[in-house]
Amino acid sequence: MAQASEQVLTVAQMRAAEEALIAAGETIDSLMQRAGERAAEWIWRIAAGRPVTVLCGPGNNGGDGYVIAETLRRRGLLVTIVAPLEPRTGAARRARAAYGGEIAARGKGGVFVDCLFGSGLARPLGAELASMVGELARTHSYRIAIDLPSGVASDDGALLNEDIPRYDVTLALGAWKFAHWSMPAMAIMGQRRLVPIGLGEAGADARLLARPRFAAPAIDAHKYTRGLVTVVGGPISGASQLACEGAIRAGAGTVRLAADKLHPAASADIVLKDMALPEVLADERTGAVLVGPGLGLDERARARLRDVLHAGRPTVVDADALRLIDPAGLEAFSAPLVLTPHEGELAQLAKCFAIEPEGKFDRARTLARATGAVIIAKGPDTVIAAPDGHAVLAPSASSWLAVAGSGDVLAGIVASRLAATGDPLRAACEGHWLHGEAARRCGAMFTASELARAVGDAYAAAL
Ligand SMILES: NC(=O)C1=CN([C@@H]2O[C@H](COP(=O)(O)OP(=O)(O)OC[C@H]3O[C@@H](n4cnc5c(N)ncnc54)[C@H](O)[C@@H]3O)[C@@H](O)[C@H]2O)[C@@H](O)CC1
Ligand SMILES: Nc1ncnc2c1ncn2[C@@H]1O[C@H](COP(=O)(O)OP(=O)(O)O)[C@@H](O)[C@H]1O
Ligand SMILES: [K+]
Structure with a gap:
């Protein structure tokens, strides 16, 4: 179960959580007071003596603003409120009355x-309000959004206005909302911080990715009990090579490449299996199969994908194989399955599996249900969705990951975690975390091969 600080809530879930607190003796006013005071604590430190301008709206977000302003004023800061609309909720009116x-x-x-x-x-926002926000953002040297930047849709991260300013910090009140971890909204929020107000576990089915805990191999481990990964190669040997390099450092004890030949730069750690694919896949010790990187899109590629699905092993489907997979191919498949589409592949899968929702989160969740697979919908706002409806939002990893081959490395890592754990959701989460942590360790400007080499250190960091 997600910790309260990891849960990601819709507006309706947030309201229900708030009602639970009220049933337990809180009031809207006491919650607003707590949220405002705790947010003011952040702003106090950030302001470091500078004057503060608080723009207050008509609802409870505006109410928070009055509490923030009064708290900072009492601590001696020069505070100005700009209030183009009168408060309309009882709590906001009372907060305004308490502002001196x-x-x-x-x-x-x-x-x-x-x-x-x-x-x-x-x-x-109407034109007048939108230009007032823009003007205030331009005439101040630091910008803080309370709960959300005005103009952002909380449940999906859409921007309802053009030209919403960029903020330096966004303080999420009470719990994370989907917008905090979804594009395009998250790109304008600056650093995001959670201001707790005492909300408990609210039955969220989405949570943030947590740091995994790995363990050293068991005392009696051998190379097969740690997990045997088979990467199914194709004509583009570099891609499958990158996947193998990721896989060998992510926990599996053995990585095999089912292909005619090794890439010229292949390390000695990769075991080549050049016999017929069904024969390689028949090995009962196989913990996970990866198909897709470098596979190609021709008849031979289709046949190899068919062989993989027919073998019925725990499988990761990536890259080219995502273009070839269809509902008929998955009909008889019942083993753990992970699909790793980027945005374009996700759109194509949605078409192929007749998935109606268009937003990334809903699309990934519906596709997971339709395919029975864990979906890693990649990008700066990666969503990991399980067939049972649970979802994990992955805080943005390094944008330096936008480099050819980094997806192949991810697929190899996820296959490695699948072989090691047998659990596709866990494998997706651990794999995504390792990929992001390896990228963080690489710093700026790395290649996919360098990324793959950093996976071992990322793994060691979570031991
Ligand atoms: N849920 C909770 O537990 C808590 C919520 N709090 C605050 O309450 C906020 C939500 O409060 P509200 O539901 O009152 O919502 P908002 O404060 O976001 O404003 C809603 C009001 O604005 C009007 N409105 C919406 N869009 C408009 C537009 N484009 N132009 C003009 N008027 C528009 C609505 O009709 C409504 O009157 C949260 O974001 C948070 O800041 C906090 O006070 C602490 C506790
Ligand atoms: N701007 C970005 N910020 C964070 N992560 C990114 C960004 N762009 C790409 N990534 C990550 O890098 C990987 C790229 O995968 P993919 O698009 O399949 O690349 P390739 O096919 O070239 O290997 C994914 O894990 C994706 O989430
Ligand atoms: K706001």
Whole structure:
């Protein structure tokens, strides 16, 4: 079960969680007070004496703004409130009444705190409000969004207005919302921090990716009990080679390449199996099969994918194989399965499996149900979705991962974790974490081969 700080909530789930707190004796006012004071603590440190302008809207996000302003004012900061709309909720009105400072038409520079709209945003900002937000953002040297930048849709991270300013920090109140970890919204939020307000476990079916815990091999381990991965090669031997290099450092004890020949730069750690593919796959010790990197799209590729699905081993399907797979091919397949599409592959799979929803999260979740596979929908806002509806949102990894071959390395790592654990959701989560951690260790400007070499150190960091 997700820890409260890892759960990701929809607006409806957030309201239900809030009602549970109210049933337990809290009031909206006490929650607003706590949220505002705790957010003010962050802003106090960030402002470091600079003046603060708080833009307050009509709802409870605006109410938070009045609490923030009053808290900072009492601590001696120069605070100005800009309030283009009167408060409309009882709690916001009471927070405004408790504010003893200045309300003005414009700010005084320094730190801009956006409390215009939060999770209650229902439509795009009107032109006047949008230009007021833009102007305040331009005339202040630091920008903080409270809960969400105004103009962001909480449940899917859509931007309802063009030209929403970029923020330096976004303080999520109470719990993470989907927008905090979804494109395009997350790209304008700057650093994201969670301000706890005492919300418990709210029955979320989405959570953030957590750091895994690995263990050293058991005392009686041997190369096959640690996991045997078979990477199915094709004409582009570099891609399968990268996958093998990722796999060998991610926990599996043995990595085999089923291909005619090794890549010229292949390391001695990769075992070539050049007999017929069904014969290689018949090995009962096989813990996971990876098919796709370098496979090609021709008849031979189709036949090799058929052989893999027929063998019925735990399988990771990536790259070219994602273009070839279809509902008929999966009909008789019942072993653990992981699919690793990037955005383009996800769109094509959605078409092929008649998936209706268009948003990344819903699309990945529906595809997981339709295929019985764990889906790793890749990108800066990676979603890992399981067939039972559970989902894991992966905090953005290094954008230096946008380099050819990094997906092949990921597929190899995930296959390695699948061979080691037998659990496709766990393999996807651990694999994604290792990939991101390896990238972090590589710093700037790395190649996919360098990334693969860093996987061992990433693994060691989670022992
Ligand atoms: N859920 C919780 O547990 C807590 C929520 N709090 C705050 O409450 C916020 C949600 O409050 P609300 O539901 O009142 O929502 P908002 O404060 O986001 O505003 C909603 C109000 O704005 C109006 N509105 C929506 N879009 C508009 C637009 N484009 N132009 C003009 N008016 C528009 C709505 O009709 C409604 O009156 C959260 O983001 C958070 O900041 C906190 O006070 C602490 C506790
Ligand atoms: N801008 C980015 N930020 C974070 N991760 C990224 C970014 N771009 C790509 N990635 C990650 O890099 C990998 C690229 O995979 P893929 O597109 O299949 O590449 P390839 O086919 O070239 O190997 C995925 O794990 C993806 O999530
Ligand atoms: K806001």
